[in-house]
Amino acid sequence: MTTAPLRLGISRCLLGEEVRFDGGHKRDTFLTEVFGRYVEWVPVCPEVEAGLGIPREAMRLVGDPQDPKLVTIKSGTDHTLALETMTTNRIEELKELDLSGYVFKKGSPSCGIERVRIYNEHGMPSRNGVGLFARAFIEQFPLIPVEEEGRLCDPRLRENFIERVFCYRRWQDLVQSGVTRQALVQFHTIHKYLLLAHHPQQCEVLGRLIGHTPQHRPKGLAHRYGELFMKTLAVKTTVRKHVNVLQHILGYFKERLGAHEKAELLGLIGDYHHGLTPLIVPLTLIKHYVQLFDLSYIREQVYLNSHPKELMLRNHV
Numbered sequence: 001m002t003t004a005p006l007r008l009g010i011s012r013c014l015l016g017e018e019v020r021f022d023g024g025h026k027r028d029t030f031l032t033e034v035f036g037r038y039v040e041w042v043p044v045c046p047e048v049e050a051g052l053g054i055p056r057e058a059m060r061l062v063g064d065p066q067d068p069k070l071v072t073i074k075s076g077t078d079h080t081l082a083l084e085t086m087t088t089n090r091i092e093e094l095k096e097l098d099l100s101g102y103v104f105k106k107g108s109p110s111c112g113i114e115r116v117r118i119y120n121e122h123g124m125p126s127r128n129g130v131g132l133f134a135r136a137f138i139e140q141f142p143l144i145p146v147e148e149e150g151r152l153c154d155p156r157l158r159e160n161f162i163e164r165v166f167c168y169r170r171w172q173d174l175v176q177s178g179v180t181r182q183a184l185v186q187f188h189t190i191h192k193y194l195l196l197a198h199h200p201q202q203c204e205v206l207g208r209l210i211g212h213t214p215q216h217r218p219k220g221l222a223h224r225y226g227e228l229f230m231k232t233l234a235v236k237t238t239v240r241k242h243v244n245v246l247q248h249i250l251g252y253f254k255e256r257l258g259a260h261e262k263a264e265l266l267g268l269i270g271d272y273h274h275g276l277t278p279l280i281v282p283l284t285l286i287k288h289y290v291q292l293f294d295l296s297y298i299r300e301q302v303y304l305n306s307h308p309k310e311l312m313l314r315n316h317v
Ligand code: SF4
Pocket: 011, 012, 013, 014, 019, 020, 021, 044, 045, 046, 047, 048, 105, 108, 110, 111
């Protein structure tokens, strides 16, 4: 899949470390025990690293949603500057670590990436804030996949995030090995069906980008491609888009199937379409035929193995 270590940032409390304001933690067993087998975590607790103690007074965001302050609830102490200073320094360190993703703690005024409570001058909350550290991280690393632990309970969001992490790692590998036009074409070729499962039109745009723009230097082209590639993968897949991809792949070998085998495979695709089986069922039979007929173009498609099978992500989508 990729040879470099998969290194992800994470809100430290999700690993079970007792760094929360109340001295507790928010250990997430999927992250620590399942996904953690494939990941080298880089734990960050912005509040502790900003010099705030454990335990500490609970805090919240207040004021302008675009430029909020981080203020303690009871005493009204403003910790914004401490957080901002820590963030600037930590982001410089993170630049050196070649991160392929980040899992943030939801709802936190420092770590939440969306719908964080932010209070106006009358003490009324609205849910349109972003944690101070998380906001700065996303601005600095716009292509790195980020997600909150709460959303990873949804099988589709979980699959999407982990798939993007592995894709981004491959993209980093390509960029670090030096992008050539030929390498970019090869990269696009092996991701084609995966892109198709996310956004067929954008997949075409990406294909045209590398096929018809000889005037672009590889570096500039890679920059545009990488941005659109990650954006496309962030678009959710749907059952209908997966069915479309499965049928495309079937087109490569259906003439070689007997009537019984063809009916069986079409039946499984139909069952998946109607919500009777998960994606893994038709996909497993397709992979069997791809091996049997030695279809190298299809066999190399990331779509068939976009993350380790032990994670069983496609058993639930
Ligand atoms: S949510 Fe962020 S700031 Fe709060 S304890 Fe966890 S890592 Fe630290």
